[in-house]
Amino acid sequence: MNSRRDFLQLLTTSAVALPFLPLYGSSEQLAFYDQSYEGPVLRVAIMGLGSYGTRVAEAMQTCKRAKLVGVISGTPAKIKDWQSKYNIPEKNCYNYENYDSVKDNPDIDAIYVITPNGLHHQAVLRIAAAGKHAICEKPMAINAQEGQEMVDACNKANVKLLVGYRMHFEPNTLEIIRMRNEGELGKIMFFQGLSGFKIGDPTQWRLDKELAGGGAMMDIGIYSINGARYMVGEEPIWVTAQETKTDPIKFKEGVDETIQFQLGFPSGAVASCLSTYSMNHLDRFFLNGDKGFAELQPSTGYGPIKGRTHKGELMKPHITHQTVQMDQMAGIISAGEKAVVPVDGAEGVKDLKIIDAIYEVCKTGGKKKLDL
Template identity: 75%
Template sequence: MKNTRRHFLHKITASALALTVIPRLGMAGLPDMTEAPYDGPVLRVAIMGLGGYGTRVAEAMKDCKKAKLVGVISGTPSKVKAWQEKYGIPEKNCYNYDNFDNIKNNPDIDAVYVITPNALHHSQAIRVAKAGKHVICEKPMALNAKEGQEMVDACKKANVKLLVGYRMHFEPHTLEVIRMRQAGEFGKILFFQGLCGFKAGDPGQWRLNKELAGGGSLMDIGIYALNGARYMIGEEPVWVTAQETKTDPQKFKPGVDETIQFQLGFPSGAVASCLSTYSMNNLDKFFLNGDKGFAEMQPSTGYGPIKGRTHKGELNQPVVVHQTLQMEEMSDIILHGKQPVVPVNGEEGVRDLKIMDAIYEAVKTGKKIALK
């Protein structure tokens, strides 16, 4: 069986699809059971890329009230047929990678969720924007900050929204730690540690192909630690240093990083130390330390349930299917202009890509890189 990131995350945590879905969070993060049935506008979504994660999103969307799967885009006709039967998708809402520009003439699709290999995001997202549809793009949203900014500009020019699949920005345990930090419960933030990794299996998978992945473990799994450092500390880093370790150059070809350790410095003096790897299992942990308390999360970014504790005790927020909650919230963002606690817009994705570019530069030069 392919040991991909998504298989790893699925393996180390209980199946998210078996978890209870809590559609709305009321006061203090508790489910609001008194809410009347939803009868407002629904975001009609086509999924591009019908692989493992696309399937997970489709399954999670069965429980959405504000978002609905209505279309598919794939280069594999057999997958299109299977999805049509499974999810009741009409023929007129099915496209391939050559003809999906024609969605501009389809009023039944509002947005396209791009869930394809990293190197394809840039061109595909821009084509979706030019077709006049909102774009949701898996992370990393592009191979570098230049590509990411071009995607942001294209979506602005087309007057459509661009969102990035940062599901953790809606996860209740994560939001509780952010709330505590904002309330000063940890005091002055001093240190963050993010550990993300697994043993990459099949050497033929696209994640180990530089042309499709654009990199290695950093882009695939390390982005969780990078993004987590920013939202946990609540600041933007001002410098980065990084080191790469490669033990298997046959499997991890030039341009595909096996293990990268990177350090970030923040304006307040807080520092972060992060590890991204394709050669070690049991790494899915965040730790935040302040002068008055701490938060520890493990698993910190897996599909669920997220578990954590602070100096005040265990975190007991509602357990949710991340992708269900993500799509509900993204519907509110696109249709109603809702502002999430942590942004998921294209600009947020570009911030990560700028830092990632600097991490790769630090690896190459051995220097501390200042971030603008």
């Protein structure tokens, strides 16, 4: 298994803003994709035509409110292939040197950045300067400072910045959030997040400190960080963490192999999480309250997501995550709709602040206060 993309083989906005994709997800979601749609369409260019870019492009073929219209790549052969496969006009094709000129192209509304983590920051700054909306894969940057600079640049340019948190639109996930919000789980006491797989090719960019910004934490671990926040429903106020490295040749300085971390929340709830590149079969969320529990396993894969609670199995419908994500993001960008769990740049910066703190306490030990 070489990457999270191999490992990881819907309904968010308010019911008023988006009546045809209901608040917490149900069979109406399936009905939406069987109906015709005549509203505005967000025209999207994808930057980075690798495996996940391809997955997003395929998923967008069934979107109602978002359409793939452009590409940005450093590989001319890939651009030609995508032009042919997705009927993309030559005028909407760019490379990494000339895509600033997208500012003069009225046929592209937004650019989805799907490149290595270390390249996100500069790309989003250039996209903002070109006056286009930005969607950026997670983690949105390699540290919180870079992330905040991206948020500031987009605010200054009056464009939206969204982060590819596809799980924020997943129906079983949203059903657990509904149950928690309505008190069905009682007082939340504990969350466990297990995120990991055994990474393969040691030469890939995910094991390159400059391109990845770290190791497992910057790839798969962010799911447990973000999941702890949206499952507990609070922002953590402290963190402790411990790093384990068994293969310093493969996992060089600054590239984490395994990190266990703990988060504390204002209510007294605690989270215990694991991020690793050295163990398979780790994709599980568990939330415990004094009146009930909820579990997702798999919790963040490409689906179907499976879950259960003290009331029984979760049976929400599955639609390709990236299809729903892009339709929902189109509504956020074009119609000002709101997500149940935010997907904006500020949300991404909060995760990066936690990651920064985790890396710090792995070196220093002790407990670090968080101010998100």
